[in-house]
Amino acid sequence: MTELTDRYLFAATRTLPATQREELSRDLAERIADTIEARVDSGASTPETAERDALVELGHPAALAASYSDRPLVLIGPKYFLTWKRLLIFLESFIPAIAAGASALGLVISGGGWEVIGSAIGIGITVAVHLAFWVTLVFAMIERYDTGTGKGVDDTLGWTPEQLPQLPELRRPHRRSDLIASLVWLAIAAGFLVWQQFGIVWIGGERSSVPLLDPALWSFWLPYLFLLIALEAAFAVWIYRRDWSWAAALVNVALNAAFAIPVIWLFVEGRLFSPEFLALIEPHLDADAEWVLSVLFVAAVIGVSAWDAIDGLIKAARGGGRGTLDFPGNRSPRSGRA
Template identity: 75%
Template sequence: MTTLTERYVWAAARSVPESQREELSRDLAERIADTIDARIESGASDPESAERDALVELGHPATLAASYSDRPPMLIGPRYYFVWRRLLIFLESFIPATAAAASALGLVIAGGGWEVVGQAIGIGVTVAVHLAFWLTLVFALIERAGSGQWPGTGAAADGRGSAEADPLAWTPEQLPQLPESRRPHRRADLIATLVWLCIAAGLLLWQQFGVVWEDGERSAVPLLSPELWAFWIPYLYVLIALEAGFAVWIFRNDWSPASAVVNVVLNAAFAVPLIWLFVEGRLFSDEFLAVVSPHLDADAVRALSVLFVALVVGACLWDAIDGIVKAAKGGGRGTLSFPGNRSTRP
């Protein structure tokens, strides 16, 4: 089998129960090989084109796997079911959490207390329900208004005509990479994450012994309020430990929609308390503020405050979106047919 066929067989086999995977993999590999041989012998295609055409003819691997396992996708109809499911998982993995975090931040800035947690969770659940309902409704309308074949089945002769006719059509370029092909990239992510977490843990302790320099000498002025050691700094150390464990888990299991949600939660668990403490004036120590305040006017304080909040939110949002994109690309590259997912790198 070539790499492209291996990717197709692997993508199909992972969609069925483990007890059926070996049989499906064997039967599917033989079916693809027979189809390729038939195309080559008839002179219709060269080996590379014959393989691609054979996979296009088979259609989306998850759709094919559903027919093998007798689990027909009937929620909104078979034509768009798998596209609907992938898009729903993709959107639900970050939009409700982002809405909840944004509402919590607004309520905290408005002077709310711990009750904002319950309100933010309620908003997140409401957004999740509405998102699922309206997305399903849209796909149901598309299903009933559309015509023709399932996305990625049937075919133009070169496999491109159907994709042009139907933007939701499946093509072999969207096949996920094999797990062993992605491991080197995950190893680099793991090392970088653990190094940065160790640096963060060290800085969190080091700042307590003074970060202010005056006349070339360091003063014993802590950056963060010593009162935070009663709960919030240990809380941050717990988050660092959870992040380290999560990074190891990602290395061993790769990204998935569930891990992307966990990543969003971890980022929110860091950003929301940090911004709340800052807005309440409890984040930085009085000694540190006494040293820097004489050098700043009101406009500078306001600008730095906005910059601090923007940096915290931006960094956490970037990391959350990065995890979502990696999950959307199947832990490596190329399983979804929407935003940013057309890479065909090996």
């Protein structure tokens, strides 16, 4: 045994527990000697190069040690990767949004101004990063210290052929009616944005010309809302043609955020409703009533947007037909849902 082999044995065994170190060192020394002898006898190497060639054939000592000790050299291997991915996507789909919404609502209640939006987004991002870190850490520990049950990926996920997705038309036979309903409601919303400009306030039994939304919003924000309505219509057609998927669900989350964040910001800044409309209703409200209505308005915008976003994520989970976890949309037999 030369110094080169000694160095290889040291590199291969230094990270192992003491109880395994001696046994692996002995087995490796015998394997190296046999490989050297075999290479020389076969003529694959000369006596001078046989040792180095044998070590090259054995490969990186850390990888060899990992194979002996059954310690994977990956953070999360294939056995747990799909479970980790599905759980992480599911948790990231709503927990950061809920945290951001709750933060925004609390800041509005405490009298916060425009900084509400930035603070809520920052909290949502922080929660998302922590969530990804801790979920990944837990699965990395499971991967590292798995006792080895011999189960494969299918056993770990509890996968069966019954969990295969249905064909689109069989899975959602009423997609056309969903599309029609969505387009009708979007048309109503677009019509309302135009109609409100001509006044929706009744004074003395007659409609006044006082607009609900501030006419100054026509410079940008009302056209922006019309653009969102057009994007929502295109999205509804996409769902009709392709059905729900995780990509569609994430686009739905983005569209809801694109609506809720500017509306709340404009409301908090006092730029959403027209001054004429506020002047008409404020004499009929005291400070407590204004505060309650403000909180209810913000909560309603966040609640409706969050509900629609989560509903899309649940539909994506159901549509994928790969449920392996206990959450709405799971179709795994062990969850008791079909």
